[in-house]
Amino acid sequence: MTVFNEFTIRFANVNGSGSASANTMFAKALFRMGIPVSIRNIFPSNIQGLPTWFEVRATEREFFGRREHVDIMVAMNAETYEQDVASLASGGYLLYDSTRSIPSELQRDDLELIGVPIMRLIHPEFTDPKQRQLFKNIVYVGVLSALLNMEFDVLTNMVSAQYRGKDKLIQPNIKALNLGRQFAETYLSCPIDIQVRRTDAVGDRILIDGNQATALGCIYGGATICAWYPITPSTSVAESFERHASRLRIEPETELKKYVVIQAEDELAALGTVIGAGWNGARAFTATSGPGISLMNEFLGLAYFAEIPAVIFDVQRAGPSTGMPTRTQQSDLLSVAFASHGDTKHPMLFPSTPTECFDFAALAFDLAEEIQSPVVVMSDLELGMNELTTDELKWNDARTYRRGKVLNAEQLEGIEKFGRYLDKDGDGIGYRTLPGTHRDKGAFFTRGSSRDEFAVYTEDPGAYTRNMDRLLKKWETLRSLIPEPVFQNNDSNYGIMYYGTTATPMNEVLSILKDEGFEFDTLRIRSFPTGNEVLEFINCHDLVFLVEQNRDAQMKMLLVNDLNIPVEKIYSILYYGGMSISVDFIADRILRILNELKVEVHS
Amino acid sequence: MTVFNEFTIRFANVNGSGSASANTMFAKALFRMGIPVSIRNIFPSNIQGLPTWFEVRATEREFFGRREHVDIMVAMNAETYEQDVASLASGGYLLYDSTRSIPSELQRDDLELIGVPIMRLIHPEFTDPKQRQLFKNIVYVGVLSALLNMEFDVLTNMVSAQYRGKDKLIQPNIKALNLGRQFAETYLSCPIDIQVRRTDAVGDRILIDGNQATALGCIYGGATICAWYPITPSTSVAESFERHASRLRIEPETELKKYVVIQAEDELAALGTVIGAGWNGARAFTATSGPGISLMNEFLGLAYFAEIPAVIFDVQRAGPSTGMPTRTQQSDLLSVAFASHGDTKHPMLFPSTPTECFDFAALAFDLAEEIQSPVVVMSDLELGMNELTTDELKWNDARTYRRGKVLNAEQLEGIEKFGRYLDKDGDGIGYRTLPGTHRDKGAFFTRGSSRDEFAVYTEDPGAYTRNMDRLLKKWETLRSLIPEPVFQNNDSNYGIMYYGTTATPMNEVLSILKDEGFEFDTLRIRSFPTGNEVLEFINCHDLVFLVEQNRDAQMKMLLVNDLNIPVEKIYSILYYGGMSISVDFIADRILRILNELKVEVHS
Amino acid sequence: MTFVPKPRVHHPLLDVNEIGLKRRDYEAAVSTLCAGCGHDSVSAAIIQACSELSLPPHRFAKLSGIGCSSKTPSYFLGNSHGFNSVHGRMPSVATGANLANRDLIYVGVSGDGDSASIGLGQFVHVIRRQLNMVYIVDNNGTYGLTKGQFSATNDRGSVSKKGVPNLYAPIDLVSMALQLGASFVARSFSGDKQQLVPLLKAAFLHKGFAFLDIISPCVMFNNHTGSTKSYDYVRDHLEEVVRSNYIAPRDEIEIHYEPGTSKKVQLHDGSQLNLTKLSESYDPSDRIGAMSYVQQALADGVVVTGLLYVEEDINECHDILQTIRQPLNQLTEDALCPGADKLKKINNMFR
Amino acid sequence: MTFVPKPRVHHPLLDVNEIGLKRRDYEAAVSTLCAGCGHDSVSAAIIQACSELSLPPHRFAKLSGIGCSSKTPSYFLGNSHGFNSVHGRMPSVATGANLANRDLIYVGVSGDGDSASIGLGQFVHVIRRQLNMVYIVDNNGTYGLTKGQFSATNDRGSVSKKGVPNLYAPIDLVSMALQLGASFVARSFSGDKQQLVPLLKAAFLHKGFAFLDIISPCVMFNNHTGSTKSYDYVRDHLEEVVRSNYIAPRDEIEIHYEPGTSKKVQLHDGSQLNLTKLSESYDPSDRIGAMSYVQQALADGVVVTGLLYVEEDINECHDILQTIRQPLNQLTEDALCPGADKLKKINNMFR
Numbered sequence A, B: 001m002t003v004f005n006e007f008t009i010r011f012a013n014v015n016g017s018g019s020a021s022a023n024t025m026f027a028k029a030l031f032r033m034g035i036p037v038s039i040r041n042i043f044p045s046n047i048q049g050l051p052t053w054f055e056v057r058a059t060e061r062e063f064f065g066r067r068e069h070v071d072i073m074v075a076m077n078a079e080t081y082e083q084d085v086a087s088l089a090s091g092g093y094l095l096y097d098s099t100r101s102i103p104s105e106l107q108r109d110d111l112e113l114i115g116v117p118i119m120r121l122i123h124p125e126f127t128d129p130k131q132r133q134l135f136k137n138i139v140y141v142g143v144l145s146a147l148l149n150m151e152f153d154v155l156t157n158m159v160s161a162q163y164r165g166k167d168k169l170i171q172p173n174i175k176a177l178n179l180g181r182q183f184a185e186t187y188l189s190c191p192i193d194i195q196v197r198r199t200d201a202v203g204d205r206i207l208i209d210g211n212q213a214t215a216l217g218c219i220y221g222g223a224t225i226c227a228w229y230p231i232t233p234s235t236s237v238a239e240s241f242e243r244h245a246s247r248l249r250i251e252p253e254t255e256l257k258k259y260v261v262i263q264a265e266d267e268l269a270a271l272g273t274v275i276g277a278g279w280n281g282a283r284a285f286t287a288t289s290g291p292g293i294s295l296m297n298e299f300l301g302l303a304y305f306a307e308i309p310a311v312i313f314d315v316q317r318a319g320p321s322t323g324m325p326t327r328t329q330q331s332d333l334l335s336v337a338f339a340s341h342g343d344t345k346h347p348m349l350f351p352s353t354p355t356e357c358f359d360f361a362a363l364a365f366d367l368a369e370e371i372q373s374p375v376v377v378m379s380d381l382e383l384g385m386n387e388l389t390t391d392e393l394k395w396n397d398a399r400t401y402r403r404g405k406v407l408n409a410e411q412l413e414g415i416e417k418f419g420r421y422l423d424k425d426g427d428g429i430g431y432r433t434l435p436g437t438h439r440d441k442g443a444f445f446t447r448g449s450s451r452d453e454f455a456v457y458t459e460d461p462g463a464y465t466r467n468m469d470r471l472l473k474k475w476e477t478l479r480s481l482i483p484e485p486v487f488q489n490n491d492s493n494y495g496i497m498y499y500g501t502t503a504t505p506m507n508e509v510l511s512i513l514k515d516e517g518f519e520f521d522t523l524r525i526r527s528f529p530t531g532n533e534v535l536e537f538i539n540c541h542d543l544v545f546l547v548e549q550n551r552d553a554q555m556k557m558l559l560v561n562d563l564n565i566p567v568e569k570i571y572s573i574l575y576y577g578g579m580s581i582s583v584d585f586i587a588d589r590i591l592r593i594l595n596e597l598k599v600e601v602h603s
Numbered sequence C, D: 001m002t003f004v005p006k007p008r009v010h011h012p013l014l015d016v017n018e019i020g021l022k023r024r025d026y027e028a029a030v031s032t033l034c035a036g037c038g039h040d041s042v043s044a045a046i047i048q049a050c051s052e053l054s055l056p057p058h059r060f061a062k063l064s065g066i067g068c069s070s071k072t073p074s075y076f077l078g079n080s081h082g083f084n085s086v087h088g089r090m091p092s093v094a095t096g097a098n099l100a101n102r103d104l105i106y107v108g109v110s111g112d113g114d115s116a117s118i119g120l121g122q123f124v125h126v127i128r129r130q131l132n133m134v135y136i137v138d139n140n141g142t143y144g145l146t147k148g149q150f151s152a153t154n155d156r157g158s159v160s161k162k163g164v165p166n167l168y169a170p171i172d173l174v175s176m177a178l179q180l181g182a183s184f185v186a187r188s189f190s191g192d193k194q195q196l197v198p199l200l201k202a203a204f205l206h207k208g209f210a211f212l213d214i215i216s217p218c219v220m221f222n223n224h225t226g227s228t229k230s231y232d233y234v235r236d237h238l239e240e241v242v243r244s245n246y247i248a249p250r251d252e253i254e255i256h257y258e259p260g261t262s263k264k265v266q267l268h269d270g271s272q273l274n275l276t277k278l279s280e281s282y283d284p285s286d287r288i289g290a291m292s293y294v295q296q297a298l299a300d301g302v303v304v305t306g307l308l309y310v311e312e313d314i315n316e317c318h319d320i321l322q323t324i325r326q327p328l329n330q331l332t333e334d335a336l337c338p339g340a341d342k343l344k345k346i347n348n349m350f351r
Ligand SMILES: Cc1ncc(C[n+]2csc(CCOP(=O)(O)OP(=O)(O)O)c2C)c(N)n1
Pocket: B229, B230, B231, B232, B267, B291, B292, B295, B322, C066, C067, C068, C069, C070, C087, C110, C111, C112, C113, C114, C115, C138, C140, C142, C143, C144, C145, C146, C151, C218
């Protein structure tokens, strides 16, 4: 039986060999045929010569999550051949380079073998070794186009578009595509049982990764200053910001820049720069990952206590320490929430899709200025560096930046005695002024040490305590400003909570669970702190699962303490191996627990 | 009615005027008369010219905690006169310099006024302005000696001992003492109703501050390397270590040092040095306070994940950020427990007395090497910088250092294939080797990135997960190695838990509560994680108070999550004004809550 | 520094300056430093320089790290905003502030502990960025606020109050600034107002990174015999190699010096610096020569002072980055947000 | 470096060296760096130098930060312990390790990102402490492992792979090391084994802080035309000013050079360095002169290489600190714990 537009294909390559761009072209071609796709690039922490995998899931049903097994394996790396064969689902297709024969002990009986003598095909056509290396990848895309029945001109058009201007490159690429396609059409039985066909399932959605969407969110959100230090997997936030800003933010008359990107000497300096800019009234951000967060601790405490807006993007990777720099995890929650010594708390936002990366990036600047505090957007490698089919980015021109409580010269004129830390509005948020605003009013001294309502240094226990209590009040104010959780009601007594990229596999997980007879209500948490919805959700359900990609159940810990939630009601599903959490893993764990608890089948 | 050996006296001075040493002499004289004393030096974060207070509590009943009001005020600072007068208990004594008259609106009717024209007494006797300034302080000590009926030769002997060698200084000091004493004997009615008399309540105890005891603990614990960066209130740990080591750790033949003290360029480098030394098999430590902890985050994560022993003393001060650098708090718990990104956890020890500072310092080195991980000893300014009557320091010569699992060359010879991260003993702790041990066995690569059991770099999810799980197992092993909580049984249904310096006021608090009809069992927590005793204690009591010196109930949060404790059972008593938590505050809050809960009087 | 009203001839006898302000308009809260602390003299010199230049106090932004020195921004220019940040990290905060608004005058005050130890990396990199600011180190060779530990600028063999000699060679921030290409490098002495005030004036008007290493004795912990950062020692070992004189644009005073030993530097606002070489072999426009001279003097135990190097017309950070003239913090939504239509086109890039 | 067996005459043709080891005993895991990466040549040179000097591999401790360069300790001396620490902080880890056991040979490998940016403060301060170690920077002007951002050692105007010019002036680690008083400062080129191996040998035998800035092109991100850290550019702009030749204690080879241009340096183990001045105006024993020369060359776009400065018989960190001869990590309880009796006396101090 032929399956259309539903399959997972994995490419096993060696990194630094140009395979990623060929594989991306393949994925994008599916997308252009109207098929929703998700992409996972699993790469090593080095530059050249080690195994790397690239996974594409085509899914009209919108099952974007990772599965433990794949349907098609393009096994181009002899070194990982054994494990690559093992990762195929039974009945799956194994595409390999048959130029050299594969030892029989590495074969499996339950697979469809598709041998293509790629090296041999390439050899007579290209002489340059570098070209041979590159076009190998294009050849197998050509083969796949025939096997899967892809529209060939989608591919050739992409090649032409990609190399517009460098026309010399178009021909060899198309030749390589044709080499593969013609071989397949001639020698293989095409198409196979897994096929694609044009559809309009994509709609007006786009294919973009989270970091790039974040960068665009920063531009739309009015950020003018980006200070950063390179670190995987956050680097492309800053680099995309610079690239887009260099087109979107140029003063036409002068060709001068309405933005600044500073590659700082380290993460301390990066956040210091953001804080200096925030203090001085510009929207500024940094993007980093775990080790950077660790280094930013002292400055995060300063920004919390001195009440300076700052936006930080933490694109999480597998920790602790250097950990696995090219693997994904959600394990910086505790570290960020309580960053820095003393009584501190920092708000976090958890986007689940690239679109939400865009939205939350722009939102973060509003929030940070409204609450005069750092706001950390918690993305991860999975979301940040992989393209996903996601809603198109939207902006409402009627929307205005919420710049928070900043007094201008005129307003200062009207004030008898300015007190930076007075809680005039009872929401815990004082009015601030920017340097240079007024000749003789509103100047004050910002510091990380304790002060009274008029910003005068003090060690008075009363003034100190009032200030700390006001910061708590601000925390409560914050609850009404952050994005509320997303609730999905299925009238169940059982609930599943998740956040960030654990959302991606969830619709498929729910479908599996439903097939087993279990229905669930779900709540996707989008912030810390949360509103009361989370507490209500837990109270309204007999048992609640909380799915996380860390070892220590970090979100659970935060919720329990922030909301005084009964610990015993929450069952943690924890995966922390560094791949993105799989559909299989979640469904399996939930079913196992339900089984242990002897929960009866629903409905 | 005369009260003997029970009072609190506060000296109000200007800092940088030499008052601290005079006040210390006064306190030590009481101690030498056999009266237990506690001392609290409340000083500003500057060097000269600002108000400073010095409090001495003499207490045969062993009530060492801080009270909100004092019995005697030595008001030597005109600037704070008003608040100083206000801080006296009704019926208290106000000693002031009557050289200049005090505005009558600053007086209180319910006080005993003792005017001494100190400036006028000094003037004819000393000509040098600096001497006048200094000896003012000695004069009031002389006055107090008469008022309180102190043994005068205890004071004069102290002067003689202190300036042995600098004999020129002895006479003027004794002259100043006499000036005060004679004035008092001549013009004041001496002694007053608060008096001291020789006793043997001190026993073999000593008067020492926590930082100095910590330093001695490091010496006894075998630390050879101290790397630090100056920061109040931890500085005296390193400085005392150096002072004591320069006498206790010199190789007699060569006069060379069996220790090293490195004043690093910052806290990152300080901890880096400790980690390098720990990796190489030396016992090493650093001492710091909040801002230093924030800066050490990245290295703490490295030490956790790369499994390197390291001892850190966090002498806590009031945060966040620069906060109140000369005020005390217990607010770094969360920051330390979860320091660094990724899934990390760090053990903490909480000493309550200087003696325990000594014991825990020595213990920390054993622990760190046994579990191959950082161990953080959580002291605070109150404990670290104030002298307290405390058990004498003891060392059992039969005790040997527990150096953990380190293989020597001979042991390596016997091993087929060395695997640094194999869990041979099932306790989560592997065997390590030191550089240079063996010609061709046992060398391995230490890193902050993921590796397999044989220390080979890997990004394999399985190997990574096994490693992370082993670290959890180590955490469980740790529970049996740490000091168990101290339980005090009064057969009550109600419990109070506390830790560190919140212990100091507790015996008086219990006595007050008992007077009100409430008895309590108590549990003094001495570590994180804890053993099961804490869970049992909570389970065995109807309601439990947890007293902390921070805003965010940090210990509660740790316990709830580490032990899955029912949150609702724990009532937090939180003080975070930066003074040491007072007896009055704790008793008052507990009584208020008991009242709100309508708890009936016990027994 | 840039974008300040052009100062005119200064009349020291008048009560108010060119912009109608009195000296006390440049003052601020009373210092809580020790009586006699060198840092207070530096603050006083800043007050005098700014008031004599008629710079508007509220157009300053004062930044600092942590330490006695870093407290001083509370004690001058009370009508300007200040930011006492964290230990050793002032340069990055100053960078962010300056990038956000290029039109203010940025003055950073740091200590030798703050800049030469914990903050050394930031010190070096803010120079590399050529940030347009005045960077002052109140250099006392010690950690004042933490009570007298040696700092990294202390000389080898200089003795602590307790009599212990320092074991390590000093880090000389002036040599570092010269080597790293700071466009204005000076050393002075808090006890020498005559020298310090003109230097500060020049620094405030310099466009680019102006570094002043000011030896500023700590009377509490490092002013004893045996200390090479004591008032007495510095006075005895000081060698002024270049004297700088600030000449306002319309100043008519003619200054005559020996030909060949004097040099005029045109500041970007039209005013001038007159540099007088007091040492034959010193040339304040030769960066590499200056470096050698200073290093040699250091080896010889001589404290070289004066405006050691100055280069006008360099590209400061904003020039390098090519940011627009208007301060970034004044750009409004219209200027910043590309709008919904543009986003439609952007979406198409991802299809 | 100290406390290594005295090497004897080297016979390159023999299979085993003086201590009976083969070259492969100095090798380690296969490199995972890009084919052609300069860093691999540095590792190969280390292997050759150590094996020729007959140093025992297991007495080395290898330390590094994070980066492609910092990975290299996995690729040489497989029988020694290594510690791949965190980004930019190798110097402090090396400090602790060295203090714990002064008898090993410490070699740190870092990158230009690792040392000149995030680790700059630690770089400066480890020099100030005169730590007895060999400190190598594999300098490629770029952040290899994070895919090609400019590093702080990259030259102004040098162009990225995408064609963007670098805006900032470079930080020259050699000038810095010279200024800060490192006792051994060299620059070399990964493509010049002839120069590099003798330099490494000298460094390993030097007592004190030996710094080697090795230009080591990144073939992946910084080896294109327009880059000043490409193989071609460096080859074209290299000027060797001093050639160093290592002479083992019993080496009989007589080396003849023009008088006046050659200089012998006695190493503490009895071996010698023969330094040949290839440039008239360069003197490797004149620190300040060397600094000026290097800075001038930098301004002129010339890459000065060779053993640029060496000073023997300085006090290294342990001498400064006066630690005992025996490694601290070998002191046992008896030597460390003052015991119960002593504690009784100590208690009396607090009564
Ligand atoms: C991260 C951190 N570490 C340590 C301290 C403690 N500290 C405060 S001031 C200071 C040294 C100040 O020395 P310096 O910069 O020379 O200033 P000075 O007081 O001598 O003017 C230190 C170490 C701190 N505030 N923050």
